[in-house]
Amino acid sequence: MNTLAILLAYQATWFVAVIGAGRGSWWPGVLAGALFALWRLAVSPARALELRLLLAALGIGLLLESVWVGSGLLDYAAWPWAGPPAWILALWCAFALVVVPLLGYLHRRPWLAAALGAVGGPLAYLGAASGWDALRFSEPRWHALLALGAGWALAMPALAALAARGLQRDIPRGHTS
Numbered sequence: 367m368n369t370l371a372i373l374l375a376y377q378a379t380w381f382v383a384v385i386g387a388g389r390g391s392w393w394p395g396v397l398a399g400a401l402f403a404l405w406r407l408a409v410s411p412a413r414a415l416e417l418r419l420l421l422a423a424l425g426i427g428l429l430l431e432s433v434w435v436g437s438g439l440l441d442y443a444a445w446p447w448a449g450p451p452a453w454i455l456a457l458w459c460a461f462a463l464v465v466v467p468l469l470g471y472l473h474r475r476p477w478l479a480a481a482l483g484a485v486g487g488p489l490a491y492l493g494a495a496s497g498w499d500a501l502r503f504s505e506p507r508w509h510a511l512l513a514l515g516a517g518w519a520l521a522m523p524a525l526a527a528l529a530a531r532g533l534q535r536d537i538p539r540g541h542t543s
Contacts, residue, residue: 372467375402379460380490383453387444388498392453399456406463415532419462422528423521427458430517439510440491441502465529473530476523487518 379402383395403420410416431450434440445451465472472479488511494500503510 369468372406372464375405376460376464376468380457383457384494384498384500387442387451387453387494387500390444392444392451395453396456399453399460402460403463410463410466412466412533415529416463416466418532419465419525419528420459423458423462423525424455426521426524427455430521431455431458434510434513434517437513439504439513441504443500443502462525465525466533469526469529472522472526473533474526476527479523479526480519483518483520483522484515487521488514 379395379398382398386392386394386398407413407416407420428450431440431454435442435448435450442451442454444453469479472482491501491503491514492511495503
């Protein structure tokens with residue numbers, strides 16, 4: 367699968383979700399996430415593994431987002447109900463589907479995965495908040511950013527390890543494309 371196509375499709379999914387939420391609509395992100403997931407799973411040589419990653423990310427995302435929202439650290443746009451919005455959970459699912467094809471360098475490097483999660487996770491939320499008004503942080507903002515960094519520092523190595531174990535078990539030697 368073309369790495370650039372996966373990266374561009376994932377980024378488009380993120381932008382659709384964040385811009386939609388910032389404009390008051392949660393459904394564009396859910397639709398974009400579903401279309402991305404259907405496409406990725408249809409063309410994946412590791413479909414069973416990527417489906418397990420999607421379910422794991424959905425569980426991790428639901429847990430972390432529930433804590434962040436429930437504690438008042440984050441307030442999401444375009445979601446009038448309690449708990450994390452469907453559009454952010456769709457992004458967690460979409461993210462899971464880039465772990466195998468785009469983040470292979472993290473599969474056996476848990477400390478690097480944790481470091482990138484600790485930095486990259488909060489930056490994505492900061493971009494969604496600052497650039498698109500898709501969410502708001504409680505004050506002081508650094509509390510939310512610290513919590514996001516800690517959560518993503520745990521989530522990234524967990525997903526990378528699951529991918530590594532699954533690739534080792536599910537994919538025949540020499541067929542990792």
